[in-house]
Amino acid sequence: MKTKLFSPLAIRDVTIKNRIGLSPMLTYAAEHGFMSDWHFAHYAKFALGGAGLIMIESTKADPRGCTTPRDPGLWKDDFIPAIAKIAQFAKSQGATVGIQLGHSGRKARNSVPWEGRLPLGPEQKGVDHGEEWELIAPSAIAAGVKSQVPHELSVTEIHELIETFGQAVLRAEKAGLDIVEVHGAHGYLVHQFCSEHANQRTDAYGGSFNNRMRFALELIEHVRFLWPQGKPLFYRISAVDEQGWSIEDSVKLCRELKLKGVDMIDCSSGGMSEGSVMASASRPGFGYQVPYAQQIRAEAGIMTQAVGLIIHADQAEKILRQGQADMVAIGxxxxxxPHWAFDAANKLGDESAFKTIPANYSYWLEKRAGSGFGKNTSTWAAGISQT
Ligand SMILES: Cc1cc2nc3c(=O)[nH]c(=O)nc-3n(C[C@H](O)[C@H](O)[C@H](O)COP(=O)(O)O)c2cc1C
Known part of the structure; x- marks a missing residue:
């Protein structure tokens, strides 16, 4: 059987071998912005496990934009080799490799989640080399009661920031990455500009809907100009948030993003209120954000990636078959x-299941399955009488 989940997806000059993406997830393991062997081992696992797209975690174009002191960066050339090593290996395994470029704006400068994700005090020095760590945002409005009030960016500083993102894009190209995803979600800087709640500017970057979209659109225009035409550009959106941003707003923004050359909308939600997106999600259901991917796809006429509690193979296959999204991201x-793709191919009975992972593994596993053992993978199968 040929499944939709394991059919390739061509975007510009890049073909992703299947519709399964690793969702961007910060691992809070970087040191002074540098990725390390830890990141190599982490991302290599997913490439070996058969994911079509490995999206590297939110990597900051500007040290001021780090959510925590353990975020990775792309604000200087020294960061390129470690990322290039990940890209080269993952690509050698047939994966497509992207990087999410982000800036946390007023939500920067917190402790890592397992230390409480609390705003760090003024004594906390910057991630790069102990510089002052200033929070920046569209307006001088704090993210929460304990957060520092950010510096409101001047128009000149906004233009400089767009240029800073541009430099990070050029480094992503030097690192050999296939896809750039701009992080426009979760209450971070780009989302802050779009939001009436966080953006109370009275100049060309605030006020009307069109003015609030301006930063996102100018940023995308610059990124698209610098990122090779043959390479895909993704945008992660909070399709709705808790502070008034609606799905209709998202559809309008996505139509404009498409005109500026965005290829795929990665549909998440939330993050404009205090606290982490993951912490605030109060037991949502399976595939809770899929309807957003479906509506944006239908109404903005752009490819979408669905994400959020997509756990089962048949669930992912159904999302694609019903035309709700073009890809699924698994977090x-x-x-x-990490072998989710291989596991899913087996569970769906896809004809290419054993080609999902390298021969170094599949040679043995296919032989074992042929002799009647271990086809129904995992520790969850009941009883030793079952294969
Ligand atoms: C540890 C962790 C780190 C995350 N980091 C990011 C990130 O860097 N960028 C982002 O857009 N979303 C981030 N997210 C959100 C995930 O990409 C994903 O959208 C979310 O976990 C829902 O999908 P899931 O139910 O498959 O995990 C993170 C989530 C987790 C659990």
Missing amino acids: REMLNN
Whole structure:
């Protein structure tokens, strides 16, 4: 059987071998912005496990934009070799490799999640080399009661920031990456500009809907100009948030993003209120954000990636078959099972299942399955009488 999940997806000059993406997930393991062997091992696992697209975690174009002191960066050339090593290896395994470029704006400068994700005090020095760590945002409005009030960017500083993103894009190209994703979601800087709640400017970057979209659109225009025409550009959106941003707003923004050369909308939600997106999600259901991917796809006429509690193979296959999205991104379930793609191919009975992973593994596993053992993978199968 040929499944939709394991059919390739061509975008510009890049063909992703299947519709499964590793969702961008910060691992809070960088040191002074540098990725390390830890990141190499982490991303290599997913490439070996058969994911079509490896999206490297939110990597900051500007040290001021780090959510925590352990975020990775792309604000200087020294960061390129470690990223290039990841890209080269993942590509050698047939994966497509992207990087999410982000800036946390007023939500920067917190402790890592397992230390409480709390705003760090003024004594906390910058990630790069102990510089002053200034929070910046569209308006001088703090993210939460304990957060520092950010510096309101001047128009000149906005233009400089767009240029800073541009430099990070050029470094992503030097690192050999296939896709850039701009992080426009989760209450971070780009989302802050779009939001009436966080953006109360009275100049060309605030006020009307068109003015609030201006930063996102100028940023995308610059990124698209510098990023090779043959390479895809993704945008992660919070399709709705808790502070008035609606799905209709997202559809309007996505139509404009498409005109500026964005190829794929990665449809998430939330993050404009205090606290982490993951912490605030109060037990949502399976595929809770899929309807957003479906509506944006239908009404903005752009490819979408669905994400959020997509856990089961048949669930992912159904999303694609029903035309709700063009790809699925798997986050935490991929942390649970880095071989999710291989597992899903087996569960769906895809004819290419054993080609999902390298021969170094599949040679043995296929032989074992042929002799009647271990076809129904995992520790969850009941009883030793079952294969
Ligand atoms: C540890 C962790 C780190 C995350 N980091 C990012 C990130 O860097 N960028 C981003 O857009 N979303 C981030 N997210 C959100 C995920 O990409 C994903 O959208 C979310 O976990 C829902 O998908 P899931 O249910 O498959 O995990 C993170 C989530 C987790 C659990």
